[in-house]
Amino acid sequence: MAKHIFVTGGVVSSLGKGLTSASVGMLLEKRGLSVRMQKLDPYLNVDPGTMSPYQHGEVYVLDDGSETDLDLGHYERFTSGPLTRDSNYTTGQIYLSVIEKERRGEFLGKTVQVIPHVTGEIQQCIARLAETKDSSGRKPDVVITEIGGTVGDIESLPFMEAIRQFALTAGKGNCLFMHLTLVPYLKAARELKTKPTQHSVGLLRQIGIQPDILVCRCEQPIGRDDREKIALFCNVPVDAVIEERDKDFSIYEVPLSLVENRLDAQICERLGLDTPEPNLDDWHDLLNRLRRPDHEISIAVVGKYAEHRDAYKSIYESIDHAGIHHKAQIRIGRIRSEDVEAEGPERLLSGYDGVLVPGGFGERGIEGKVQAIRWARERGVPFFGICLGMQCAVVEYGRDVIGLENAHSTEFDKDTPHPVICLLDEQRDVTDKGGTMRLGAQPAVLAEGSLIASCYGKEEVSERHRHRYEFNNQYRQQYEANGMRFGGTSPDGKLVEAVEIPGHPWFLAVQYHPEFKSKPIAAQPLFAGFVGAAVAHRKRRNERAAQPADSHQPNETQHVG
16 A cells, blocks of 8 residues: 655744645655645635635645645656645535535434545545556555644644554554644744744644654754753654755755655654665756856746735746756746736836746736836837736737727726637637636647747647636737738637737747746746746847947837737
8 A cells, every 4th residue: 555644834824835745746756656746735715715815825736626735736847747636625515515415415324523524525536546547557655734824723633543444453563643733932032942842742642643753943053952852842753853954045955965864764764664875966966057158137026926926836836947058047026917017017127138027817907017027028129928917918019009999808808899808609608608718728729930849849629717807819910911820829729828019039928827837946937937038138138238338339229019
């Protein structure tokens, strides 16, 4: 049977359970094991699809259309095991399933209770993932299940009880409990404090869970005395107290730090897994590229939720991956689209080597995105639009180049005279029933000789979607006649997947979300193309700046379209 690792967190939230779990998964894969990752979230929402980015951060979308927690992005970026709707469950989903079974009479008239019915449902979700097969037909050797929230939260109690019961059923040696905790440093006292960790583990033990390994987040190194103190009061061996110090340079240092502390070796020993030492040459090369860049550039991300870093988590990671690919150090400017409306794009965007406009929902800040796109288009600055970013690019081009006065999306202006973005007829038919969202992996055919096809190096791709509104095909001929190219469509040609402007240094926008398929050692092709164009743009700027003042250098502004 598969081995199981349960990851819990204590003391405070946001300790990085997802990143630590993903790092462990990667290290076990490097040892030749097949790994599946899973997140159990204690909130009552059925999924994060309707939650505000300010509350939850980005919604991460899987190939099968599941809207999931952003930690699954860490899982995919670090590991290669497939993720499906079985990889993320919420309290809402668990209770919904139990209630539906009760309504169907599956409990045969019994009183439905948290124990054993809710905890039993949770255990079934864990066991189900252990039975899934990858594309080669292989079942997982190890399943890593992260429990969201912090030990002591009332919401997480059913999950804690469920994994306690699961370990009893699975048998000794088949389950391992890893607890992530905080060891704070008090500057006034000039010492680390172990008491929060002791209390956190005490709460776990009251539930009936004895952690096997403690991963201790800290700002300062944990000395031998403190390690022994933690081990004694938490009832774990000293070598099971793993230091995980804050990483100021890059999150991609975390796996190597864990290897130095022998976390992966201890996991294998405790679970009886006979594996070779991991080969981490590619990870060392990745960090060398980060530490020794050949270029320095700046990218402006103009979004509605720019002040909340996690709202565009995968976007920022994908830009970093492309920077690693090009050995470029990238400064990312997080610019609120509403500020562009108030202050103008020239003041906020001058000096950037590329402009990226990401997705979002709702009318707020739309005109700021449109202004930013116009600024990038007219000045020949590399531009990349994603989802709503593509729709705004279509609106901007229609208004300013084609002359479609007040062109807009019907999402924001139902009475616009030129609905260049709208719901398609088949979507309107199901509006009352819901289900208008295009979710998950969808194929796209790329035009021969297009910029987007050159980035991918092929003419058919599959990418993940999360949107409702589409380009209005009634305007297609007008756009093509005025210089905009449709670089990608659905296989039947009915849905526009990508637009670009020939003659511009790099202007590309896509309806889907390519950021969900980027990895640190395999940059997503469109992000790699965008960052490469930004590097070239910076070189041109530097060359112009180096020319003598009387050399009659051309004006930097390049009006395109």
